[in-house]
Amino acid sequence: MQETLRPRTVEEVRSAIEWAVASETPLALRGHGSKEAYGRPVRATHALELSGLSGIIDYEPAELVLTLRTGTPIAEVEALVAQNGQELSFEPMDLGPLLGLTEGAGSIGGVIAANLSGPRRIKAGAARDHILGCEAVSGRAEIFRAGGKVVKNVTGYDLPRALCGSFGTLAVATEVTLKVNPKPESSATFCLRGLGEAQGIAALCEAMGSSAEVSGAAHLPDGLEIGEGALTLLRLEGFPTSIDYRFDILLKRLGHLGTPERLGSDATAQVWRRIRDCQPLASGEAPVWKISVPPASGAAYVAALRNRFDVKVIHDWSGGLIWLRCEDGRHHADEIRAALAAVGGGHATLVRASAAERRDVPVFQPQPAALAALSARLKHQFDPVGILNPGRMVADVPAKVEKA
């Protein structure tokens, strides 16, 4: 049985880590526990839960900057910025549906630790593109600050950004400053039906290369639990006059592929939320992969796999993000990763799988030796004893440390 420590202040976090260092006790880090089934299983007798570090520290809408404690529920954050006509424009996805958990759970710290984003990532960037600063406690039990509270800042190494996607293996972030943006006044979706995968993704790439300022570009092949037939979807957001104008730009570029439907703001919000959260692939328990490839290669990549086993996919990010479910229930890790080379590289992450599979199959893309060694050295510099989420990303080798 895991014992849970619930610090309420950064000083309590520091003191918990100090104890863990002294007693060489590995800690499993947790916000609200919504992503525990994402990543390799952590073997730890103790959990460090950060839900007690909650609350907004500073929010000035006119500065487009939000500083908050990392245990703050993501739902609370999104509601707060929405009240002020703003949003987190990286559109963090909710892993709840895919992992069979409650929707809307999780903390902002979890979003940062997993570098979650959504369909708008192709235009606005990921979580890592919106972090400006942080306060954190390293695995050396030292509190450090990095970055700042302004957008433009090159004072020192960009540690806040490096903590994004590090799954709590480098440091425990206790406070972050994020860039927020105005929420678009309205939105619409340009929707084409019945295109094949290659044709659909080519249309997405063409739209992304136009001046239509597309903020979501997805292709949903036939046979998914969403509507009838294949859907090719392009989202437009902004001022209403601008959306009409840009819809016409898309019509001129893509009208030859069929007569588009236009979804209004409500339908747009609904469909893109489903895509964001990978809902069309959420049912069942078959393994689900998140695969990042050069966008224009999305169709070729999936076609190569379809020849070998049965898959269902969603193409987001103009083809650059593939959510892939293995219909036979097997993980196919080797084939999925081997196929990346033929399309010019990329990486595949096993997002949904049993704990045994996540222990035995590399969840994150294995790295070439020199890069893996550099990453291990970085981990060691932040967490020399290996107490922060050991094994969450890669199977750690505990290092010997000189203790004074």
Add this chain to the structure above:
Amino acid sequence: MTAIAMPAPDASVLARRREIVATLREIVPGEGVIDDETEMRPYETDALTAYRQMPLIVVLPETVEQVSQVLRYCHENGIKVVPRGAGTSLSGGALPLADGVLMSMMKFNQVLDIDFANRTATVQPGVTNLGVTRAVEHEGFYYAPDPSSQIACSVGGNIAENSGGVHCLKYGLTTNNVLGLEMVLITGEVIRLGGKHLDSEGYDLLALMTGSEGLLGVVTEVTLRILQKPETARALLVGFPTSEDGGRCVAEIIAAGIIPGGMEMMDKLAIDAAEAFVNAGYPLDVEALLIVELDGPEAEVNDLIDRVEAIALKNAASHIRISTSEEERMVFWAGRKAAFPAVGRISPDYLCMDGTIPRKELPKVLARMRELSDKHGLRVANVFHAGDGNLHPLILYDANLPGELEAAEAFGADILRLCVEVGGVLTGEHGVGIEKRDLMPEMFSEDDLKQQQRVKCAFDEKHLLNPGKVFPVLHRCAELGRMHVHKGKLPFPDIPRF
């Protein structure tokens, strides 16, 4: 030479110079190794010209293999290396070391791949920032970050400094526009980060490399995101009776949900100098001048121009002009873009500072800066990236007058302390380099700086790459790695446990 001290040269390395030259010539044949004093002279400084230092040797590799071999040799033999791009750093980031090899990357000047379907450009690091846009503009694309040195500055240097420009509020900094890198570690190992796909597969080392000021590795290839050029761009030129009015106008534009492509402010002295230089038609009876550029689809831009005009009028604007042609828009910008040389005409020398502040603090910071100007007896002109809070005070001085450079530096340090005091940072886009190195403790605690240096230790344990930059005190990695462990009773009896 002023007060900022560089690490003492290693006498044993100086004594081996001839042998080092010979070895480097074996690795980089032909004219790629320079040891002649006259030929090395152009490398003794970058754009922070108050500091000069002749390097031990200059090497200009042409292949990744040569970069790798040079670095491996230097690593094995304890020789320092200073990487250099186009040498446009305003913070002394490429200042050579007397006992260090200066590695110029300017022979890496090829555009390797343009991929419009994936919207990427892959280039060598010596390609200029503007060169990227030149390579893709025939299809209507461009590369968004546009530092004012974009004609000359290299992409590799942009990575090192995380360069910005006037468009970063809307389009991001270099770090938001880099997709992949090939780089060589000091050990000679070649690694690749990212590519044409999005997000990193492990730790975000791209984030650490971008803005690392040449301390972590030598970049040999860069994959950048390119964007379709906005269909239209129009600008408003707005004059205000006080900087408070201008600051309030900026805040209200943002609060209205408008993110302009560019939003620049100038103070009275900068306006006067720019107008005298380029005759852009700037009003001379205002205290603050704001240029707001809106870009995007035509229908949107026209709509937003009206909205911004209404906000400006509400905030006491005394003068408004709206560009009706591309020519007129360029004239609006001509004064702003020439602000630095314009200030150069009214003063023998100037020091360009680079702090960032929360936007709302602008009036307070300008008022305090006027007090500091009186205190130091030097004039200051201000240009301000109002959208992102990045302030460029230009301190006017005369290097020929004894003590004036020192006074200007002291004034500059006071300004940067002020930026930190109001919640800002020491440098927005010029980098720490040597210029702001000794001010780092104003913003960071010792623990903050030690954790940053531990990142350096993961990449370059012997401190051979560009030492003496960024960090005021160099700690040995062994010392940084030591842990002070408090044994005994659990030190957190109050933490709730379940």
